[in-house]
Amino acid sequence: MLSRTSQYALRSVLFIAENSHARRKVGVGEVAKALEIPKYYLAKILRRLAVGKLIRSSKGPGGGYYLNSEDFDHPLIAIIESVDGPDSLKKCALGLNTCSSEHPCPIHFYIGPFRDSLLQSLSEITVGDALEQLKQEHVFIDNLLTGDEKKKSNSDPDERN
Amino acid sequence: MLSRTSQYALRSVLFIAENSHARRKVGVGEVAKALEIPKYYLAKILRRLAVGKLIRSSKGPGGGYYLNSEDFDHPLIAIIESVDGPDSLKKCALGLNTCSSEHPCPIHFYIGPFRDSLLQSLSEITVGDALEQLKQEHVFIDNLLTGDEKKKSNSDPDERN
DNA sequence: CAAAAAAAAGACTTCTCAGTCCTTTAATAA
DNA sequence: TTATTAAAGGACTGAGAAGTCTTTTTTTTG
Numbered sequence: 001m002l003s004r005t006s007q008y009a010l011r012s013v014l015f016i017a018e019n020s021h022a023r024r025k026v027g028v029g030e031v032a033k034a035l036e037i038p039k040y041y042l043a044k045i046l047r048r049l050a051v052g053k054l055i056r057s058s059k060g061p062g063g064g065y066y067l068n069s070e071d072f073d074h075p076l077i078a079i080i081e082s083v084d085g086p087d088s089l090k091k092c093a094l095g096l097n098t099c100s101s102e103h104p105c106p107i108h109f110y111i112g113p114f115r116d117s118l119l120q121s122l123s124e125i126t127v128g129d130a131l132e133q134l135k136q137e138h139v140f141i142d143n144l145l146t147g148d149e150k151k152k153s154n155s156d157p158d159e160r161n
Numbered sequence: 162m163l164s165r166t167s168q169y170a171l172r173s174v175l176f177i178a179e180n181s182h183a184r185r186k187v188g189v190g191e192v193a194k195a196l197e198i199p200k201y202y203l204a205k206i207l208r209r210l211a212v213g214k215l216i217r218s219s220k221g222p223g224g225g226y227y228l229n230s231e232d233f234d235h236p237l238i239a240i241i242e243s244v245d246g247p248d249s250l251k252k253c254a255l256g257l258n259t260c261s262s263e264h265p266c267p268i269h270f271y272i273g274p275f276r277d278s279l280l281q282s283l284s285e286i287t288v289g290d291a292l293e294q295l296k297q298e299h300v301f302i303d304n305l306l307t308g309d310e311k312k313k314s315n316s317d318p319d320e321r322n
Numbered sequence: 323c324a325a326a327a328a329a330a331a332g333a334c335t336t337c338t339c340a341g342t343c344c345t346t347t348a349a350t351a352a
Numbered sequence: 353t354t355a356t357t358a359a360a361g362g363a364c365t366g367a368g369a370a371g372t373c374t375t376t377t378t379t380t381t382g
Contacts, residue, residue: 003369003370004369004370005369005370025328027327027328027329028328028329029328038370038371038372039371039372040371040372040373041370041371041372043329043330044330044331044370044371046329047329047330047331050329050330057328057329057330058328058329058378058379059327059328059329059330059377059378059379059380060326060327060328060329060378060379060380060381061326061327061328061379061380061381062327062328062379062380062381063327063328063329063378063379063380064328064329065329110237110279110282110283110286111163111279114275114276114278114279117275118271118272118275121271121272121275122271125271164339164340165339165340166339166340186358188357188358188359189358189359190358199340199341199342200341200342201341201342201343202340202341202342204359204360205341205360205361207359208359208360208361211359211360218358218359218360219348219349219358219359220347220348220349220350220357220358220359220360221348221349221350221351221356221357221358221359222349222350222351222356222357222358223349223350223351223357223358224348224349224350224357224358224359225358225359226359
């Protein structure tokens with residue numbers, strides 16, 4: 001469905017969004033540990049995201065990754081395409097290069113609508129939207145690994161971890 | 162979306178269904194050529210399908226692959242799972258092993274419904290259904306490669322090729 | 323300025339999927 | 353019963369994704 005790389009990317013961006021701002025950045029190690037992603041592999045992914053201007057980075061002590069306000073407006077699809085290449089979702093959808101609405105294969109009929117609406121969702125939903133959704137569900141992105149739900153009573157997100 | 166292997170598998174089963182019966186079997190070479198699938202790779206896939214009792218095979222002269230009447234009742238998902246392993250579609254959907262309705266990630270909300278209906282479609286639609294669909298569209302499965310539509314005026318399917 | 327901290331860069335390994343080829347087994351037919 | 357035909361089985365290769373490690377660059381701060 002989604003490559004592991006783009007799953008990592010999506011989760012990381014959401015985690016960084018939850019846990020950072022221009023004055024409180026998060027490092028690769030922190031993200032890797034929280035989301036249980038191989039650290040050095042994650043570093044590469046974050047670099048690609050930073051090059052694509054989907055997240056920000058700064059070097060040196062106190063450095064790390066963070067989002068600025070515009071970055072919350074990127075659609076989720078941008079993150080996927082940034083790490084997996086453009087059209088990665090579109091081209092892997094059917095497999096038949098000549099399968100189309102004019103020459104539909106039976107699979108086309110079932111998969112087509114699914115892929116289209118998935119694509120539309122991912123293009124509409126922004127990082128900010130997704131974050132909002134998490135908040136409404138009282139879920140932190142890094143909780144999804146263990147399944148234990150942190151109480152949202154702790155006010156300062158910087159205190160987590 | 163679907164692995165290339167399961168795409169090969171689906172198309173092959175439909176092709177075999179269209180072009181064979183217990184007394185007129187088709188060989189790997191024939192399928193491979195018609196569907197433009199690497200022959201030796203296809204052989205492996207067909208073997209897995211045969212072991213999974215989704216298609217039949219017989220050795221020796223006049224041998225090859227074919228479907229018997231029960232085989233038309235298998236849902237398409239069975240073919241996919243037979244070659245890609247069980248739950249291949251379910252588990253690749255989100256990537257998060259603990260993502261569930263109780264602990265939904267934001268992607269879950271957007272992907273979930275589509276994936277569920279896709280999964281349901283693939284579980285409902287049988288090989289026979291898909292074949293019916295093709296017939297209604299006046300399409301042969303091996304036409305989907307080139308896009309040129311064969312006229313369905315030729316009555317005996319054995320005559321094709 | 324020097325030391326430390328963190329990302330950036332790049333070389334390298336590992337694993338899985340896809341694809342190829344060769345040998346063996348089983349079934350048919352002459 | 354022997355030759356032929358086709359699947360079954362297994363060894364091997366290649367490409368790309370995923371993962372690891374080391375060195376370099378940049379930035380901060382004492």
